[in-house]
Amino acid sequence: MILIDLLAENSHEVWAAEYAAKGWHYGKKFDEEAKTHSSLKSYMLLDEHDKTLTRESVTSVLKSCIYLGCKFLVSRKI
Structure with a gap:
């Protein structure tokens, strides 16, 4: 697995x-009143579309951090 x-x-x-x-x-469908959400399951069980949206979101945050000069140190082997 890569960092993203x-x-x-x-x-x-x-x-x-x-x-x-x-x-x-x-729940199979999003229902605010019933408090059900179709994405409330393990990341590994998400469909590829939802995984892609999540990867794009964290990629954007990571790029912003790098642009702002943040440095990262990985303390364990990934």
Whole structure:
């Protein structure tokens, strides 16, 4: 796995945990009243479209950090 994939997976899992903590759960369709969301599942189970959206989002954040001069140190082998 490359860094972007690891960041995307982590980003999704954090997002899903935050929604679950607010009482949301998996459902085939998004329903705000019932608090169901079709993406509330493991990142690995997302369809390729949703994975791509997540990868694009974290790529954008990473590019912004680099542009702003941030430096990164990976403390474990990936």
